Amino acid sequence: MIIIDYKDRRPIYEQVVERIQELILKGVLEPDSQLPSVRNLAMDLSINPNTIQRAYAELERCGYIYSVKGRGSFISANHHLIQSKKEEILENATKLIKEAKEIGITRDQLINKVNEGFGEEGKDD
Amino acid sequence: MIIIDYKDRRPIYEQVVERIQELILKGVLEPDSQLPSVRNLAMDLSINPNTIQRAYAELERCGYIYSVKGRGSFISANHHLIQSKKEEILENATKLIKEAKEIGITRDQLINKVNEGFGEEGKDD
Amino acid sequence: MIIIDYKDRRPIYEQVVERIQELILKGVLEPDSQLPSVRNLAMDLSINPNTIQRAYAELERCGYIYSVKGRGSFISANHHLIQSKKEEILENATKLIKEAKEIGITRDQLINKVNEGFGEEGKDD
Amino acid sequence: MIIIDYKDRRPIYEQVVERIQELILKGVLEPDSQLPSVRNLAMDLSINPNTIQRAYAELERCGYIYSVKGRGSFISANHHLIQSKKEEILENATKLIKEAKEIGITRDQLINKVNEGFGEEGKDD
DNA sequence: GTGGTCTAGACCACC
DNA sequence: GTGGTCTAGACCACG
Numbered sequence: 380m381i382i383i384d385y386k387d388r389r390p391i392y393e394q395v396v397e398r399i400q401e402l403i404l405k406g407v408l409e410p411d412s413q414l415p416s417v418r419n420l421a422m423d424l425s426i427n428p429n430t431i432q433r434a435y436a437e438l439e440r441c442g443y444i445y446s447v448k449g450r451g452s453f454i455s456a457n458h459h460l461i462q463s464k465k466e467e468i469l470e471n472a473t474k475l476i477k478e479a480k481e482i483g484i485t486r487d488q489l490i491n492k493v494n495e496g497f498g499e500e501g502k503d504d
Numbered sequence: 505m506i507i508i509d510y511k512d513r514r515p516i517y518e519q520v521v522e523r524i525q526e527l528i529l530k531g532v533l534e535p536d537s538q539l540p541s542v543r544n545l546a547m548d549l550s551i552n553p554n555t556i557q558r559a560y561a562e563l564e565r566c567g568y569i570y571s572v573k574g575r576g577s578f579i580s581a582n583h584h585l586i587q588s589k590k591e592e593i594l595e596n597a598t599k600l601i602k603e604a605k606e607i608g609i610t611r612d613q614l615i616n617k618v619n620e621g622f623g624e625e626g627k628d629d
Numbered sequence: 630m631i632i633i634d635y636k637d638r639r640p641i642y643e644q645v646v647e648r649i650q651e652l653i654l655k656g657v658l659e660p661d662s663q664l665p666s667v668r669n670l671a672m673d674l675s676i677n678p679n680t681i682q683r684a685y686a687e688l689e690r691c692g693y694i695y696s697v698k699g700r701g702s703f704i705s706a707n708h709h710l711i712q713s714k715k716e717e718i719l720e721n722a723t724k725l726i727k728e729a730k731e732i733g734i735t736r737d738q739l740i741n742k743v744n745e746g747f748g749e750e751g752k753d754d
Numbered sequence: 755m756i757i758i759d760y761k762d763r764r765p766i767y768e769q770v771v772e773r774i775q776e777l778i779l780k781g782v783l784e785p786d787s788q789l790p791s792v793r794n795l796a797m798d799l800s801i802n803p804n805t806i807q808r809a810y811a812e813l814e815r816c817g818y819i820y821s822v823k824g825r826g827s828f829i830s831a832n833h834h835l836i837q838s839k840k841e842e843i844l845e846n847a848t849k850l851i852k853e854a855k856e857i858g859i860t861r862d863q864l865i866n867k868v869n870e871g872f873g874e875e876g877k878d879d
Numbered sequence: 880g881t882g883g884t885c886t887a888g889a890c891c892a893c894c
Numbered sequence: 895g896t897g898g899t900c901t902a903g904a905c906c907a908c909g
Binding site for chain 5: 541542543557560561571572573574575576577
């Protein structure tokens with residue numbers, strides 16, 4: 380489910396965080412289901428438990444998971460998470476559009492990219 | 505012209521590189537004009553000359569500037585730079601659109617963002 | 630394995646880069662094997678860690694190695710590297726042949742050099 | 755006759771040296787003919803006289819020219835120069851062939867390069 | 880004066 | 895422990 384890319388320049392814990400976020404947002408990991416324990420996941424991935432510990436801490440800080448002492452870590456409800464992720468993406472879009480405009484990319488070029496990305500289905504909705 | 509943000513997690517030299525790239529791509533710094541000397545810019549920004557040296561080296565490596573020992577550093581012609589920067593931005597757009605689609609942002613939401621960014625002028629061109 | 634020549638006019642970091650490239654291309658250093666740490670190699674060669682750091686950064690930029698914070702630096706797969714190195718050498722050959730021709734060296738003299746270099750084995754293949 | 759490339763990373767004096775060597779070896783500048791004065795050449799190329807001074811000194815050191823106090827600088831006879839340049843080139847060829855062999859370039863590939871460089875004329879001499 | 884290299888020593892993030 | 899960034903200060907080559 381999680382694959383570490385050692386050639387990736389980003390720290391391992393960040394890769395773990397991002398991958399778990401992704402699984403949560405896509406609904407693969409369902410709300411209130413339990414995450415593997417720090418030790419187990421560390422063994423599975425053959426990495427240091429401290430690294431998983433840090434990833435889980437980060438995920439908890441951002442509200443993606445919650446921990447119960449002595450029982451383990453669990454997935455949070457994802458409604459608000461999806462909402463804030465959407466907002467984050469739209470904000471990134473705004474920045475990117477600004478940058479694109481400044482360098483001379485046209486409105487049509489961007490709209491074409493959007494249409495490409497969404498395929499032709501429902502183009503006239 | 506250049507502002508260092510010490511709260512930014514990115515290294516200083518990278519901030520300097522990005523800012524100068526921006527000034528070059530926007531045409532503020534014209535081809536063959538001279539950049540401030542390593543030492544002067546370092547003093548202006550109150551940072552170590554080595555850090556500027558590194559930023560200039562990076563810019564030279566990417567073809568944004570050229571440096572001549574004993575003479576100084578100068579802006580390169582920027583035709584191809586703008587082109588490759590455009591390609592980079594369009595590639596980022598593709599990634600962002602994919603991510604947006606996956607999380608449930610609609611085609612229309614993105615197109616609206618594009619239209620917002622470009623203002624209402626020429627919307628029906 | 631690596632020898633610094635202080636009489637060489639080229640900078641130390643460049644000598645280190647070239648030597649390691651050589652070891653990689655010849656297959657002495659195998660893909661995914663670990664390089665000595667920045668500090669260790671610096672001590673071995675009695676030079677400053679920053680100089681090694683710079684050499685490693687250069688090697689990473691060219692795709693010869695990859696470095697991971699907290700873990701170390703490792704050899705990249707070398708297929709494409711050998712290919713591009715071959716192209717580089719053949720290009721140098723073209724230049725050198727042109728220069729040789731201009732100054733009056735004959736075709737036969739060069740071909741003899743090639744045969745000398747390859748030994749007499751298989752000369753008539 | 756001489757063109758300075760400011761974008762060339764090599765020092766200016768070196769560019770001047772190389773260009774004059776080339777003109778001498780090709781016979782464009784004939785033995786015992788006079789070179790332009792340091793000042794004149796400096797003015798022609800719009801560069802610092804010190805730079806030309808250094809280039810001439812270098813050329814004299816290598817035996818390409820000789821200076822007569824109060825009269826100027828003159829081209830040396832070029833027989834031995836051509837000879838030693840040939841040797842230099844052949845030595846470079848030896849190195850390059852060695853390098854090529856080590857990385858897996860075949861004898862035939864190199865011989866083809868030589869034949870390409872010399873064109874088809876006289877191939878069977 | 881200019882850019883470029885190197886050293887010594889510090890601090891950070893990561894594992 | 896690892897790599898990466900930054901500072902301070904020195905020296906060199908070049909114009």
